Amino acid sequence: MHISLEKQVALVTGASSGLGYASAKALAAAGAAVVVNYRSQAEPAEALVNEIREAGGQAVAIEADVSQEDAVDAMFAEAIDTFGALDILVANSGLQKDAAIADMTLDDWRTVLDVNLTGQFLCARAALRQFARQGPRPWVSRANGKIIHMSSVHQLIPWAGHVNYAASKGGVDLLMRSIAQEVGEQRIRVNGIAPGAIRTAINEQATQGEAARDLLRLIPYGRIGDPQDVANAVVWLASDLSDYVHGTTLFIDGGMSLYPEFRDNG
Ligand code: BGC
Numbered sequence: 001m002h003i004s005l006e007k008q009v010a011l012v013t014g015a016s017s018g019l020g021y022a023s024a025k026a027l028a029a030a031g032a033a034v035v036v037n038y039r040s041q042a043e044p045a046e047a048l049v050n051e052i053r054e055a056g057g058q059a060v061a062i063e064a065d066v067s068q069e070d071a072v073d074a075m076f077a078e079a080i081d082t083f084g085a086l087d088i089l090v091a092n093s094g095l096q097k098d099a100a101i102a103d104m105t106l107d108d109w110r111t112v113l114d115v116n117l118t119g120q121f122l123c124a125r126a127a128l129r130q131f132a133r134q135g136p137r138p139w140v141s142r143a144n145g146k147i148i149h150m151s152s153v154h155q156l157i158p159w160a161g162h163v164n165y166a167a168s169k170g171g172v173d174l175l176m177r178s179i180a181q182e183v184g185e186q187r188i189r190v191n192g193i194a195p196g197a198i199r200t201a202i203n204e205q206a207t208q209g210e211a212a213r214d215l216l217r218l219i220p221y222g223r224i225g226d227p228q229d230v231a232n233a234v235v236w237l238a239s240d241l242s243d244y245v246h247g248t249t250l251f252i253d254g255g256m257s258l259y260p261e262f263r264d265n266g
Helices: 019-029 042-054 071-085 107-135 163-186 209-216 225-240 260-264
Strands: 010-011 031-040 057-062 088-091 147-152 190-193 250-251
Touching: 010 019, 010 071, 010 260, 019 042, 019 088, 031 042, 031 071, 031 088, 031 225, 042 057, 057 071, 057 107, 057 147, 071 107, 088 107, 088 163, 107 147, 147 225, 163 190, 225 250
Parallel strands: 010 031, 010 088, 031 057, 088 147, 147 190, 190 250
Antiparallel strands: none
């Protein structure tokens, strides 16, 4: 089955590495013009833009800290100036600042909530405002806009030593579902993706050597994920093939959320 996102414009936050990078690349390969958002890593963002252009696609890199209202609004304005419309938002930017609860600073808490949750609110709001301004674009999609929130298995699975991260992702779940409930009638589709252990910079230590063996015990399907596993789902959720999928979270986790510790316990 061939998925085409020709004539659509996608904005991917946190696209200079990891899941955002793979998602931006996959959306471009499916024909979308792509805004590659980054905060500090200009080099890989620009390299991805060049790669997309060399392959005949359209892309632009835009720097913005998604936790800052003005920066987000300026990024969306520039994106729309560049490509004339917006069809797909992948609200992906996210980070971890891990610490035992007793040692977690207010700064660790706030930074994670600001980027992972407030950032998704600000970007979703900016996208929804643009979807309303531009109206339906039936020649590109049945939906009047699509938003994909990058969550985590930790919207469901509590995570000791990472309470800021787990709280932010629990928040993303209800943010996504509440927005979906609110804007469904406008024919705007809103969904989430909850990745499990995917090999990226965010979990480099946990996915290598001895630690990787421990991690595999938590993954019934028996392998650590690749960014492409998530990017494939992003492309599908952005396309009309998923036109009746709304307000749901797709877990891409090799079964991590199946409570594998119970295989021979309990
Ligand atoms: C986290 C990773 C972790 C994975 C599974 C993700 O959301 O960012 O660090 O390996 O969840 O626990």
